[in-house]
Amino acid sequence: xxxxxxxxxxxxxxxxxxxxxxxxxxxxxxxxxxxxxxxxxxxxxxxxxxxxxxxxxxxxxxxxxxxxxxxxxxxxxxxxxxxxxxxxxxxxxxxxxxxxxxxxxxxxxxxxx
Amino acid sequence: xxxxxxxxxxxxxxxxxxxxxxxxxxxxxxxxxxxxxxxxxxxxxxxxxxxxxxxxxxxxxxxxxxxxxxxxxxxxxxxxxxxxxxxxxxxxxxxxxxxxxxxxxxxxxxxxxx
Numbered sequence: 642x643x644x645x646x647x648x649x650x651x652x653x654x655x656x657x658x659x660x661x662x663x664x665x666x667x668x669x670x671x672x673x674x675x676x677x678x679x680x681x682x683x684x685x686x687x688x689x690x691x692x693x694x695x696x697x698x699x700x701x702x703x704x705x706x707x708x709x710x711x712x713x714x715x716x717x718x719x720x721x722x723x724x725x726x727x728x729x730x731x732x733x734x735x736x737x738x739x740x741x742x743x744x745x746x747x748x749x750x751x752x753x754x
Numbered sequence: 755x756x757x758x759x760x761x762x763x764x765x766x767x768x769x770x771x772x773x774x775x776x777x778x779x780x781x782x783x784x785x786x787x788x789x790x791x792x793x794x795x796x797x798x799x800x801x802x803x804x805x806x807x808x809x810x811x812x813x814x815x816x817x818x819x820x821x822x823x824x825x826x827x828x829x830x831x832x833x834x835x836x837x838x839x840x841x842x843x844x845x846x847x848x849x850x851x852x853x854x855x856x857x858x859x860x861x862x863x864x865x866x867x868x
Contacts, residue, residue: 650794675857684758684844684859685797731796741812742787742857746796 643668643734647745654722655753662717662748664706664732673735674715675742676706680728688730691715702726727752755780760845760860767835767867775830775863777845785848786828787812787857788820790841797844803828804850835867 644667654660666672673692677685689700696708706717715732732745761776779786787802789812799812803822817839819831828847832839842864848857 647796677859684861685846685857686859687856690856741799741802743799743813744789744797746794 643672643736643743645732645734645743645745647730647732647748649748650746651749651751653751653753656724657721660717660719660722660726660750662730662732662750664715664717664745665713666715666732666734667713668734668736671710673742674706674708675733675735676700676704676715676717677731677733677744678702678728679731679747685731688717722750722752724752724754726750757781758845758847758858758860760843760863762863763861765863765865767832767865769836769867771835772831772833773835775832775843775845775865777828777830777860778826779828779845779847779858780826781847781858782825783847783849783858784825785850785857786822787846788818788828788830789844789846790814790839791844791862792841800830800843832865835865837867839865840867841865 646665675690676688679685688704689698691698691708729747729749731747735742758779784805788800789797798814801820803809842862845860846857
C-alpha cells in the first residue's frame with residue numbers, strides 16, 4: 642500500500658528566505674504526486690502535481706517540486722517566501738490504477754517578517 | 755460554478771445521535787470522496803465513489819456510511835455519533851485520477867461530538 646511521510650511538522654522561515662518542504666513516499670511503481678496548501682480555516686488548494694514526464698514541476702504561487710525516483714521524494718521548493726505563504730502544506734500520493742489519494746500528516750509553515 | 759459545497763459548516767452532536775453531512779459539486783466530476791482531518795494525522799480517507807451507484811471504503815470507514823445516487827451529491831452519514839468522530843470533515847471531487855484529475859475540496863464541516 643502507498644504511504645506518505647512529511648518529516649517536518651513545523652518549519653519557521655524569514656520572509657524572503659528560500660524554502661524546502663520534504664516529502665517521501667512509499668509505492669511500488671511511479672505514483673501520482675501532489676502538493677496541496679491549506680490556509681487557516683480553509684479547504685485545500687492544489688499547488689502542483691506530477692504524473693509523468695519532466696521531473697521538475699512548476700506550480701502556482703511560485704512553487705516548484707522535483708520528483709526523485711531514486712530517493713522516493715517529491716520535495717516542494719520556493720526561492721523566496723512571502724508572509725502570505727504561511728499555511729499548512731500537504732503532500733499526497735495516488736496509486737496508478739486506483740483512485741485513492743493518501744495524504745501526509747502535513748507541515749505547518751510559519752513566516753517571520 | 756459553485757464548486758464543492760458542504761453543509762453544515764459547524765455541528766455539535768451528543769453521543770449516539772445521527773446526522774448527515776451534505777456534499778454537492780456542480781462540475782460533473784465522477785470521483786467524490788470524504789476525508790477527516792485531525793491534528794497531527796493529516797487527512798484520512800473515509801469513503802470514496804468513482805461514479806453514481808459505486809462507493810468504496812477508504813482508510814477509516816468504520817462508523818460512517820455513504821451513498822451516491824446522483825453524480826452531484828455524496829452525503830456522509832454518521833449513524834451513532836461517538837466522541838472519536840469529533841473532527842473536521844472535507845469533501846472533495848475530481849475527474850478520475852487516471853484522467854489526471856485534480857481534487858477540488860469543499861470548505862469543510864467542523865463536527866463536535868459531546
